[in-house]
Amino acid sequence: MLTRTTIDRVVGAALEEDAPWGDITSEMLIIPTATARADLVAREAGVFSGGEVFAAAFRLTDPRIEVELVAEDGEWFDAGAVLAVVSGPARGVLTAERIGLNFVQRMSGIATLTGRYVAEVAHTGARIADTRKTTPLLRAFERHAVVNGGGHNHRYSLSDAVMAKDNHLAVLAQKGVSVTAALQGAIARLPHTTHVEVEVDRLEQIDAVLAAGVGTIMLDNFSLEDLRAGVAQIGGRATVEASGGVSLETVRAIAETGVDVVSxxxxxxxxxxxxxxxxxxLDATHVPL
Structure with missing residues (x-):
């Protein structure tokens, strides 16, 4: 969840990185009493995400700056749309501008791409989910954007759920440990609220995983034919997730195999x-920064 505490901590660090000893350009060129009014304008269509993050860049730079969010997170917009209006001391507006834009551009890009994936599978029962392949320290921001685009979040971190992947299974096999027994032992020790997911990369692994009673089975890099076979083999006894090789060109066919989740x-x-x-x-015109 993207909280104000997280926003202020990360945006504050970004502002410090960008102007560690102040914005000498604005301080040398702009008089302290100057004010500015600026519009956040879309150069292309997309899904808006990161409004509060954008506003925080200005608020943390100078509390006197006001940001009116015209668009809401998750809202589709057209090219040319005004998404927010910023007004206040000009020095602060100019200092915060790049950091505010960096966040909102990145987050809106993620939301827009997610929206395109979601549209491709809208006729199926599959949900689109993200992964842990996020920018270090920006996971909360990027996952917020995924939700704004209509997608869903996977486990947030390694601490949230058990997810046994191919390397975990390889270590078990190397030690001669039964996958079923290892998973059953883990489930017995876990709180009943903790979800357990296992990744498999071939059909013959499914039965041993099913026997342990896991919640989700991930079919990794399966062909469409094997995805359909895997869904039938699991037969509703676990949530079925498909991953690997997913693109805008392939996601529709993957979802149509009957899987529950496409990560x-x-x-x-x-x-x-x-x-x-x-x-x-500037008067009746707009001057790009």
Whole structure:
């Protein structure tokens, strides 16, 4: 969950990185009493995400700056739309501008890409989920953006759920430990509220995992034919997740195999920042910063 505490901590660090000893350009060129009014304008269509993060960049720079959010997180917009209006001391507006834009452009890019994936599978029962392939220290921001785009969050961290992947199973096999027995032992020791998921990469692994009574089975890098076979083999006894090789071109066919979840690392690790700009009003015109 993206909290104000997290926003202020991360945005504050970003502002300090960008202006560790102040913004000497604005301090040398702009008189202290100057004010500015600027519009956050969309250069292309997309889904808005990160409004409160954008506003925080200005609030933390100068509490006198006001930010009116015109668009809400999760709202689709067209090119040319005004998404927010910033007004207040010009020095602060100019100092915070790049950090505010960096966050909102990144988050809106993730939300927009997620929205496209969600649209591709809307006719199925599958949900689109993110992964832990996030930018270090920005996970809460990026996952908030995924939700804004209509997607769902996977486990937040290694502490939230048991997820046995191929390397875990390889270590068990190397030691001659039964996968079923190991999983059953783990489930017996866990709180009943803790979810258990296991990744498999071939059909013959499924029965041993099912026998342990896990909640979710991830079919990793399966062909479409094997995905359909895996869904039938599991037969509703666990949630079925598909992962690996998922793109906008392949996600529809993957979802149509009957899986419950399609996890997509590309939502966060490959999303392009959306083109948004902050235009300072000068009389009746807009001047791009």
């Amino acid at each position: 997509v690392g590309a939502l966060t690790h490959s999303a392009r920042a959306l083109d948004l700009g902050l235009d300072v009003r």
